[in-house]
Amino acid sequence: MNPLPRVLVVDEATEIRAQVEITLGRMRLHTQSARTLSEARARLAKDSFDLCLTDLQLPDGNALELLRHIRRMHPELPVAVLSSASSTQATANVLKAGACDLLRKPLDLDHLRAWVGNALKQQPGTTGDSNAPPLLGSSPPMARLRRDIDKLAPSLTAVYISGESGCGKERVARLIHHLGPRSRQPFVPVNCGAIPTELMESEFFGHCKGSFSGATADQSGLFLAANGGTLFLDEVADLPLTMQVKLLRALQEKSVRPVGSPQEKAVDVRILSATHKDLKSEVKAGRFRQDLYYRLNVIELHVPALRERRGDIQMLAQHRLQHLARDNGRPVLQLRPEALHALERYDFPGNVRELENLLERAQTFCEGQWIELADLHLPPAETVGNRAASTSTSTSLDLTLHLQHVERQLLLQALEQTRWNRTAAAQRLSLSFRSMRYRMKKLGLD
Numbered sequence: 124m125n126p127l128p129r130v131l132v133v134d135e136a137t138e139i140r141a142q143v144e145i146t147l148g149r150m151r152l153h154t155q156s157a158r159t160l161s162e163a164r165a166r167l168a169k170d171s172f173d174l175c176l177t178d179l180q181l182p183d184g185n186a187l188e189l190l191r192h193i194r195r196m197h198p199e200l201p202v203a204v205l206s207s208a209s210s211t212q213a214t215a216n217v218l219k220a221g222a223c224d225l226l227r228k229p230l231d232l233d234h235l236r237a238w239v240g241n242a243l244k245q246q247p248g249t250t251g252d253s254n255a256p257p258l259l260g261s262s263p264p265m266a267r268l269r270r271d272i273d274k275l276a277p278s279l280t281a282v283y284i285s286g287e288s289g290c291g292k293e294r295v296a297r298l299i300h301h302l303g304p305r306s307r308q309p310f311v312p313v314n315c316g317a318i319p320t321e322l323m324e325s326e327f328f329g330h331c332k333g334s335f336s337g338a339t340a341d342q343s344g345l346f347l348a349a350n351g352g353t354l355f356l357d358e359v360a361d362l363p364l365t366m367q368v369k370l371l372r373a374l375q376e377k378s379v380r381p382v383g384s385p386q387e388k389a390v391d392v393r394i395l396s397a398t399h400k401d402l403k404s405e406v407k408a409g410r411f412r413q414d415l416y417y418r419l420n421v422i423e424l425h426v427p428a429l430r431e432r433r434g435d436i437q438m439l440a441q442h443r444l445q446h447l448a449r450d451n452g453r454p455v456l457q458l459r460p461e462a463l464h465a466l467e468r469y470d471f472p473g474n475v476r477e478l479e480n481l482l483e484r485a486q487t488f489c490e491g492q493w494i495e496l497a498d499l500h501l502p503p504a505e506t507v508g509n510r511a512a513s514t515s516t517s518t519s520l521d522l523t524l525h526l527q528h529v530e531r532q533l534l535l536q537a538l539e540q541t542r543w544n545r546t547a548a549a550q551r552l553s554l555s556f557r558s559m560r561y562r563m564k565k566l567g568l569d
């Protein structure tokens with residue numbers, strides 16, 4: 124028979140300790156309590172625990188000191204901090220110190236029971252789970268990213284995922300969801316830049332039948348579709364200011380009002396957001412609301428660019444070539460050493476997505492079992508070491524190649540911002556769909 128899970132409760136107030144211990148006892152959990160930092164350390168030295176709940180302020184210290192001790196001596200122990208502080212800065216401080224979550228006082232006992240139940244289901248260090256979406260790479264930046272994901276996943280706090288286009292921000296968001304307490308609930312991704320402005324409110328909050336022309340049936344909207352799970356707001360910087368106000372209110376009130384409805388509906392979603400833009404610069408320029416920025420950016424998680432982890436390129440390339448071979452029923456192609464060397468020197472402005480596109484195109488052009496350097500069609504001005512020469516020595520610059528590269532980057536940017544919706548990308552570039560299709564084919568983006 125398995126022993127009951129053990130929980131350490133640390134709080135100076137007798138009534139709080141009693142309230143928590145009674146609640147957890149009804150959940151068939153074994154509890155021990157401490158009222159000071161020194162008592163908590165003594166309990167941890169003597170017994171093993173499955174969870175720890177601690178007040179932020181203790182008579183002889185605070186939870187941050189206890190967290191540092193736990194992370195040093197018991198690194199896998201989940202910890203929640205109890206506090207009456209409501210600021211995002213307080214939340215950020217305890218999460219950065221290693222807490223899984225911050226629970227507000229006065230305690231919502233339903234929320235406490237839900238958090239404890241979810242935390243007990245989590246297995247520490249599970250980024251190697253075979254069911255998780257793969258996050259490939261063994262470089263130091265990727266090792267740090269995995270450690271950060273392991274810390275953030277059990278929490279329900281908002282995470283802002285920063286990084287360049289194509290570096291894998293949505294993959295990171297899916298992994299956070301997969302490893303978190305809501306993994307069995309919906310993960311709903313939305314590209315904020317791909318929704319027409321006039322349809323945004325309806326898409327996010329839903330609408331009632333007959334509320335506007337074309338509303339032939341009730342629609343729940345993205346928030347309600349993600350209820351109980353995770354809503355991933357990709358390219359959140361592209362939201363117009365009017366929609367930012369409505370989004371902020373929905374996050375603050377934890378409710379949405381469908382278009383045409385007289386009543387609000389309660390929603391419970393974890394928010395993950397991302398953009399390839401510098402969100403701080405967008406705030407300074409007045410294009411993004413500061414209050415929404417702080418609501419979304421409780422914790423920032425940076426995804427490294429591919430050029431910051433060149434040692435992973437060979438592994439990523441092999442994985443992609445195996446995937447392409449399986450999809451096309453062909454033998455796995457290999458990269459010539461000079462082709463791999465060129466990839467490792469290339470700057471990859473489109474990051475992992477660009478690497479995947481280059482390899483897919485190279486497989487199409489390749490006539491044997493080996494991908495040659497010529498099959499990659501790399502823009503020569505973009506390799507490391509060539510960039511400075513190409514920009515400083517105007518006499519050696521091939522104007523045609525340069526213009527093709529600029530055109531290719533503009534097309535890639537528009538396609539990435541619209542999740543490769545060619546019609547929407549053509550509209551962004553003021554091109555006809557036919558012209559867009561021709562240019563994509565000419566530049567190998569089809």
